[in-house]
Amino acid sequence: MKKVLILGGTRFFGKRLVQYLLQEGKSEITVATRGNTPLPFGEEVRHLIVDREVDEQLRAAAEKEEWDIVYDNICYSPDAAMDAVKLFDGRTKKYVFTSSLSVYDAGVKDALEEEDFDPSTYGIQHGRHDRFTYQEGKRQAEAVFMQQASFPVVCVRIPIVLGTxxxxxxxxxxxxxxxxxxxxxxxxxxxxxGFIHSEEAARFLAWAGASNITGPVNAASQxxxxxxxxxxxxxxxxxxxxxxxxxxxxxxxxxxxxxxSWFMNTNKAAEAGFEFDNLxxxxxxxxxxxxxx
Missing domain, CATH: 3.90.25.10 (UDP-galactose 4-epimerase, domain 1)
Structure with missing residues (x-):
């Protein structure tokens, strides 16, 4: 059984990810949240009360296990990414960072490709999420993970997620x-x-964690x-x-x-073996x- 840690997993596609992994039956799942929303998974899932922005609390979560996969759905700044880079050093085999279509400017071109924003050369600043726009926070976080992480990271760029x-x-x-x-x-x-369904987003995140894919990758429905x-x-x-x-x-x-227009080219993920749903x-x-x- 793989040991999986999910930072943020009680709402929307984070919740769907937990449900998908439970259904697969291949993982021991731990969810780390601030505890504001009750965990709807019963005893099948371990729950840690963690404030993602507090170094000591994130450290406690990191040191609970040697993690096979860490999913980070709640990172919005370079400092939060730096915390993860430091605390999960030597403690995870794969890190899946939920990034966003928002790292790209709208209207630059149709079918935005991963290379249109390159985090490996982007200038890193310091600060928490209250210092940055959503777009800049995600760009900064990607830059930190791509330039400083010692472990494999995939930055999943997701568009607006829809679902009931x-x-x-x-x-x-x-x-x-x-x-x-x-x-x-x-x-x-x-x-x-372009859009993605919440179930499809969860399925993609699960695939991204289990596959060998790394670096930025676009995820959206066909x-x-x-x-x-x-x-x-x-x-x-x-x-x-x-x-x-x-x-x-x-x-x-x-x-x-x-x-x-604001949508992404998903050839990288498709060529790596993921089959997207039809919008x-x-x-x-x-x-x-x-x-x-």
């Missing part, structure tokens, strides 16, 4: 507003986006969708006309309201589910 269990309710926002006839602010309906096509789909599922506006107010702003198959079904709620 999305506590941020980003897709729900659009379905509810169309159903209620409320305005949605979108600056560019022609902008194309195919993309324009925001206009997305709204057409929601209209067809709700039977209502979307009230779209380019005037983006604080209340009406779409969580998907990018000004330019055109699962997204309509998900919208169906949300429209019925």
């Amino acid at each position: 269990d999305d506590y941020t309710k980003r897709l729900h926002f659009h379905v509810e507003r169309v159903r209620e006839g409320r305005p949605i602010g979108m600056p560019n309906l022609n902008a194309r986006m 195919h993309t969708i324009s925001l206009g096509e997305l709204m057409d789909l929601i209209e067809s599922k709700t039977g209502k006309k979307a009230q779209l506006t380019k005037e983006v107010g604080e209340d009406s702003a779409s969580p998907f309201g990018v000004e330019d 055109n198959e699962w997204l309509p079904k998900l919208i169906d589910q949300l429209a019925l709620d």
Whole structure:
């Protein structure tokens, strides 16, 4: 049995990852969280109360075992990454860092590739997450892992994750507003986006931990969708006309309201053996589910 540590695993795709690994039955799983959310896994999973940002607490988690795989879903700054690099030195065979599509700027080009942001040459700063934007925090964390870690690291770049269990309710926002006839602010309906389902994200993270893949790797469902096509789909599922506006107010702003296309090329992962789901198959079904709620 592999000894697996998951930093952050009680919500959304972190929770899905635990469930996926339990179903596989090949791992002894330990989840480390601050304890704010009850652990819904019973006695099958060991729970450690750990504040990821407190060096001594993370050290205690690191020293519990010799870990085969560490999954880090809650690293948002260079200093947090430096803590991990130091504390897991000699204590893990593989480190899976959940990064983000956000390391790339939107509109630079279609089908962003791993080489379009190179963390191995990126200048490292110091600070916790409150010093950086989300984008810069993830860039900095990748740079630390790629330049300073003594153990193999894969930086999984994930786009917006969708699912019925999305506590941020980003897709729900659009379905509810169309159903209620409320305005949605979108600056560019022609902008194309990629997404990943929460179950697929969990499956990918599990694969990334078990495979030999290292370095930055993009993860997203096959195919993309324009925001206009997305709204057409929601209209067809709700039977209502979307009230779209380019005037983006604080209340009406779409969580998907990018000004330019923003999606990734996933050839690296596909060529390494991972089979992504088809966005055109699962997204309509998900919208169906949300429209019925």
